Amino acid sequence: MDNEKVKELELTLSMERFIQAELLLLLKQKPSHGYELIQRLDDSEFKSAEVDAATVYRNLRRMDKEGMIKSQWEVGESGPGRRLYKLTTQGEEYLIVWTQYIVRQKIKLENFLEAYLRFNQ
Template sequence: MDREKVNEPELSLSMERVIQAELLLLLKQKPSHGYELIQRLNDSEFKSAEVDAATVYRNLRRMDKEGLINSQWEVGETGPGRRLYKLTSQGEESLIVWTKYIVRQKTKLENFLETYQQFNNSHPGQ
């Protein structure tokens, strides 16, 4: 089999799901407006992929309905009003759950890589 032609497998966690954890983390760092969250996601070192604004706003609405975050309209002296999103205590609990899940996934991936490397080293060329 030609290794160059093998496609990388898709990760089991979709961008739609992982973005929730990413948004919770960013909102734990500081309350933000939607546009600012999009910019911070794109600048982050943990982003899953290029962020789609519609996906971010859809997740923010869902998270607001679920009580993970709350939002309020801020009206500035210039420009249109913007929603300011803040993490709730329920959102902090959800972030802890996400963090534990990610740690478990990281451990599984490290175990996989270690097993692969041990096999590969003891069976070169297979």
């Protein structure tokens, strides 16, 4: 299967919600503005897909509404105000749940690869 087919398959795997785990981890590391989060996601070793600013902001709004993060406006001396996002206690709990889910998925993927390699030898 060529790389394009692999990318198409990855996109169909409902990974949009995985961006929440990525954002929670980045915010656990340090509070950040939206643009900074986009840059940090883009530079990360674990990004699930190309970083789309609209998807990031949509998820930040959803996560703020659901109490995983909180945001506040910061007004600088020059330029427009920016939202600063911080992880909440509830967000830390969600990050733990995401981590447990990822560990389970990793085990399933490793089991799949082992079965495939045994069959394919």
